[in-house]
Amino acid sequence: MEEGGEQTSLLVKENVSWAIGYGVATTCIGLALIGFLVGTPIFQQDEPCGSPVKSIFQVIVASFRNMTLEVPADSSLLYEVKSNHIQRTILAHSDDFRFLYKAAVISDPSLVYGGCRSSWSLCTVTEVEELKILIHLLPIWVTGIFFAAAISQMHTTFIQQGAVMNTKIGSLSIPPASLYSFEVICVTLWVLSMNKVLVPATRTYFANGAELTQLQRIGIGRFLMIFAMAMAALLETKRLQSVQEGELLSIVWQLPQYFVIAGAECFAVITQLEFFHGQAPDSMKSVLTAFALLTTALGNYLNSAIITLIAWVTRVWHSPGWIPDHLNKGHLDYYYWCLTALSLVNFVVYLYFASKYKLKKIVIC
Incomplete structure (x- = not known):
């Protein structure tokens, strides 16, 4: 609505x-x-209890307080709350970031069994694993910020680009900002295509009937953003050529780049929310969902910083710069090529960290 x-x-x-x-x-x-x-x-x-942020700091503090302790080779010797009467969900032990397990090393058994345990000196394995999940998600989250900076062109430079094009379609005048409505419609079409075509196709392609994983879908979105920025750059080059020839290119030529961005949003943004919510421990689902949404805000700020920096540097280097007030005197296409390169680097970085990511494992005890 x-x-x-x-x-x-x-x-x-x-x-x-x-x-x-x-x-x-x-x-x-x-x-x-x-x-x-x-x-x-x-x-x-359910009514919330405890603070996930406080738990994170407790693990960090406990790890440093127990710095002199050795982490036992047998993970079952690490501290974990268990109950014979109530079924609990805990996170399985993993081998990375072993330093943090110092927070779960039991130095004095009497404190545990006597009920005098301090959460700032001894934490459970599950609490340690929650912090490790956050650490693993951080690089993927950072790539989401750069992705959001590129996708925010719909609300900034795409509108500027459309404003200096021919906005007339017959007798109808199309406001450049209204093309975002077309992108919203395209997102719906992409979602339908993914659910009705792509998912069944992948089930048929993979022998075990598996589907594209959430990380693979996010990667496809990152990859599509490279094409969207390249299309915008090529269109701007064509538009500047048409201006030199005394003609105005129709705003309809912007539709393909909006369509590709819609695909990138469908694969990356929607799936990223699902991924962060699914990987989050029960105590951190709201926090990590908000964490995922924060990429949009930070991406907009990053986009503003990039535009300001490029406009200033190119204006000093060669007036009026790439992004002047009158775009026909600038080179917005060069800016789009910079975003294309940035999106490519961002995609490669994402591939590296996504390939290293290990999904959380839950143990019922």
Whole structure:
């Protein structure tokens, strides 16, 4: 509802009135709020207990406090809470970042069995594994920031590029920012295609009937972003040539790059949320879901920093620079090629860390 309201509001602002446009957006937000309030009483949720952030710091502090202790070769000697009456879900022991297991080394058994354990000096294996999951996810999360910086072109330079193109389709004038509606529609088409075509095809291709993993889907999204940025660069080169010839290229030529970005968003953004939520321990699902969404905000900030830096450097180097106020005097295509190279490097880095990533293993005891 928010995206539909945003696009409707944008069209009204461009063609009717800004006041009415904001009224449309306000109405949509109000309807969404009513729906939220109506649905809240029937939604059941467990009351949160403890702090996952506090647990992370406890493992770090305990690891350094127990720095002189040796980690036993037998992982069963490490501290873990077990119960003979209640079935519990714990995370399996893994061999990487063994230093952190110093936090689970039992130096004084009397403290454990006497009930005097301090969480700042002795942590469970599961708490250690939760921190290790966060460490493993961090590199993948960082690549998501660079991916988000590239995808944010839809809201920045793509609009600038469209504004200096021929926005007339017959008698209809198309606001450049409204092409985001086309991208939203394409995301829906990509989702349908993935579920109805790609997933069944992979089941047939792989002998064991397996599907593309979440990490593979995210990688496909990262890969598609390279093509989206390259398409935008080629289009801008073509647009500048048409300006020199005294013609304006139609804004319709922007649609393919929006279509490819929609595919990248479908594979990377949606799947990344599922992946972070699925890999998160029970105590950290909300935190890691918010962590995944944070890439969008940081990506927008990174994009602003990149644009500002490139505009300043190229203006000093050769006025008016690559991204001047009047794009016909600049070279936005060079900027897009820089993003293409950045997306390529980001994809390679992602492949490395994704290949090293080990999915969490759960043990019921």
